[in-house]
Amino acid sequence: MLDGSDALLKNSSVSTIKIGLFSVTRKISPVTAAESVQAPNYVAELLGIEIGELVIRREEITYRHARPVMLSVDWIPAANVMEAAELTAREPVEGGLLGLVERATGRGATHGRDHIRGRASDGREADALRLPVGGPVLAGVHLWSDENGPLIYGEWVMPPDQVISYEYEPEASAG
Secondary structure: OOOHHHHHHHOOOOEEEEEOOOOEEOOEOOEEEEEEEEOOHHHHHHHOOOOOOEEEEEEEEEEEOOEEEEEEEEEEEHHHHOOOHHHHOOOOOOOOHHHHHHHHHOOOOOEEEEEEEEEEOOHHHHHHHOOOOOOEEEEEEEEEEEOOEEEEEEEEEEOOOEEEOOOOOOOOOOO
16 A cells, blocks of 8 residues: 555656665766865855865766756865865765765764755756756755764755655654
């Protein structure tokens, strides 16, 4: 028997992408940029680094059935991961980006915060997602950190008619 979410997926043409702190299920995701750049002011502030300090910027477009379903950009403080050459290769990272950062730094993400909102696409997003400029997108940002500070800041946008699914285990209240 299908629950409500299964029925939604079975009876619609939407694609499902799971976005979460420790695992992201994606389909084909060509890396369109992977380079060391100077951090834009807002990225430096979010990562807790000096303005203009080097960061690794990785951009991917995720496709499902030859249709773009997500544009994503991740920013990683370069000082922590310079020996991880895979970060600047235009190849998908085996085991995921967070796993590589954890292996390179010896630090593991213990906290994450996501912000999600619907808005109009800008020109770069519209081009990547094959939408008209100003077309609706679901946009999100995430910041993954540990007790020593941020590890990864990421941004993503998706076109309409996508389903995002989160799994979580609520903690019982003491009372």
